[in-house]
Amino acid sequence: MEKGGPDGGDGGLGGSIFVKANRSLNTLNLYRSLRRYEAERGGGGEGNQRHGTDGADIVLDVPLGTVIRDADSGEMLAELMADGEQVCVARGGRGGLGNWHFRSSTNRTPMHHQPGEPGEARNLELELKLIADVGLVGFPNAGKSTLVSRVSAARPKIANYPFTTLEPQLGVVPVEGGNSFVIADIPGLIEGAAGGAGLGIQFLRHVERTRMLLHMVDLADPMEEPEDAVRVIEGELKAFSPVLFEKPRWLVGNKVDALQDEDRKARFEALCRARGQEPILISGVTGEGIRALVFKLDEALTAIPKA
Numbered sequence: 101m102e103k104g105g106p107d108g109g110d111g112g113l114g115g116s117i118f119v120k121a122n123r124s125l126n127t128l129n130l131y132r133s134l135r136r137y138e139a140e141r142g143g144g145g146e147g148n149q150r151h152g153t154d155g156a157d158i159v160l161d162v163p164l165g166t167v168i169r170d171a172d173s174g175e176m177l178a179e180l181m182a183d184g185e186q187v188c189v190a191r192g193g194r195g196g197l198g199n200w201h202f203r204s205s206t207n208r209t210p211m212h213h214q215p216g217e218p219g220e221a222r223n224l225e226l227e228l229k230l231i232a233d234v235g236l237v238g239f240p241n242a243g244k245s246t247l248v249s250r251v252s253a254a255r256p257k258i259a260n261y262p263f264t265t266l267e268p269q270l271g272v273v274p275v276e277g278g279n280s281f282v283i284a285d286i287p288g289l290i291e292g293a294a295g296g297a298g299l300g301i302q303f304l305r306h307v308e309r310t311r312m313l314l315h316m317v318d319l320a321d322p323m324e325e326p327e328d329a330v331r332v333i334e335g336e337l338k339a340f341s342p343v344l345f346e347k348p349r350w351l352v353g354n355k356v357d358a359l360q361d362e363d364r365k366a367r368f369e370a371l372c373r374a375r376g377q378e379p380i381l382i383s384g385v386t387g388e389g390i391r392a393l394v395f396k397l398d399e400a401l402t403a404i405p406k407a
C-alpha cells in the first residue's frame with residue numbers, strides 16, 4: 101500500500117468433493133471411464149486486500165444404494181440410501197492468510213503471511229447395491245429379463261442365448277391400486293457359479309437386500325429338468341450367503357406357452373407343493389399368469405418388512 105504496509109488478501113478455500121444420491125440414476129457406469137476428479141483450487145489472495153475466490157465444489161451424482169469406501173483402508177465412508185443424501189469425501193484446502201490479515205494496532209506493516217493447506221485427496225471405491233424388493237434368480241435363458249420387461253418400464257436385453265444379461269438392472273413394477281415395487285434382474289447362474297463358473301455369483305450381492313426372491317424355472321427347455329434347476333440354484337444361493345438363502349423364495353415356472361412335455365410341468369408343480377408353495381405358472385411371452393403374480397407379490401411384500 102502506498103505509504104503503508106503490505107495489503108495481501110486471504111486465499112480462497114479449495115473446492116470440496118461431495119458424493120450425492122440421485123434417484124434418476126441407476127448405474128455407476130459414468131465412473132468407469134472418468135476416474136479422477138479434482139475440485140477447483142481456491143484463488144490466491146491479492147493485493148489491495150482482495151480475498152481469493154473460493155474454488156467450486158464438485159458433486160458426483162450416484163444412484164441410491166451406492167456404498168462408498170476408502171479404497172486404501174477399506175473403511176466404509178457412507179451408504180447413500182435416500183434421494184439427495186450426500187457426503188463430503190474430500191474436503192477442500194484452507195486458503196492462506198494474506199499479510200493484511202496480520203495487521204494490528206502495534207503492527208501496521210505486517211510482512212508475514214500464512215500459507216494455505218492442501219485439500220484432501222483419496223482413492224474411493226463405489227459399489228452399487230441395488231435396493232430392490234424382489235430379486236430374480238435362475239439359470240440363464242429362463243426368461244428373467246422377459247418378465248422384467250413385461251411388468252416394468254425397464255427394457256433389459258432379451259435374447260435366446262445364455263448370459264444375455266451382463267449387468268443387474270432394476271424395474272419399477274406398478275400395481276393396480278397405486279402401489280409399486282422394485283424388481284431386480286440379474287445375470288443367470290449356473291452350477292459352480294460360486295466357484296466362478298459362468299459369470300460367477302458376484303451379482304448376487306445386488307439382491308442381498310431384496311425382501312424376497314423369485315426363482316425362474318424354464319419349463320419348455322427339453323434339456324433342463326426342474327429338479328436340477330431347483331437343486332443347482334439353491335446350492336449356489338447357499339454358497340453365496342445363508343442370509344440370502346433364508347429369504348422367502350418362490351419358484352416360478354415360465355414358458356408355459358411352449359411346453360414340450362406336460363410331465364415336466366407336473367413335476368414342477370409337485371416340487372412346489374412339496375415346499376408348501378402353490379405352483380406359479382407364467383408365460384413372459386403371452387403374459388399368462390403375470391397379472392396374478394404381480395398381485396401375489398404385492399400382497400406378500402406388504403407382510404415382509406423392508407430390510
Ligand SMILES: Nc1nc2c(ncn2[C@@H]2O[C@H](COP(=O)(O)OP(=O)(O)OP(=O)(O)O)[C@@H](O)[C@H]2O)c(=O)[nH]1
Nearest residue numbers: 240241242243244245246260263264265288384385
Ligand atoms: N416361449 C417362450 N419364450 C420365452 C418366454 N420367456 C422368455 N422367453 C424366451 O427365452 C429367451 C431368454 O429370455 P431372457 O428373458 O433373455 O432370459 P434371461 O433369464 O434373462 O437370460 P439371461 O439374461 O441370459 O440369464 C428369449 O428368447 C425369450 O424370448 C416365455 O414365456 N415363453
Ligand SMILES: [Mg+2]
Nearest residue numbers: 244245264265
Ligand atoms: Mg436376462
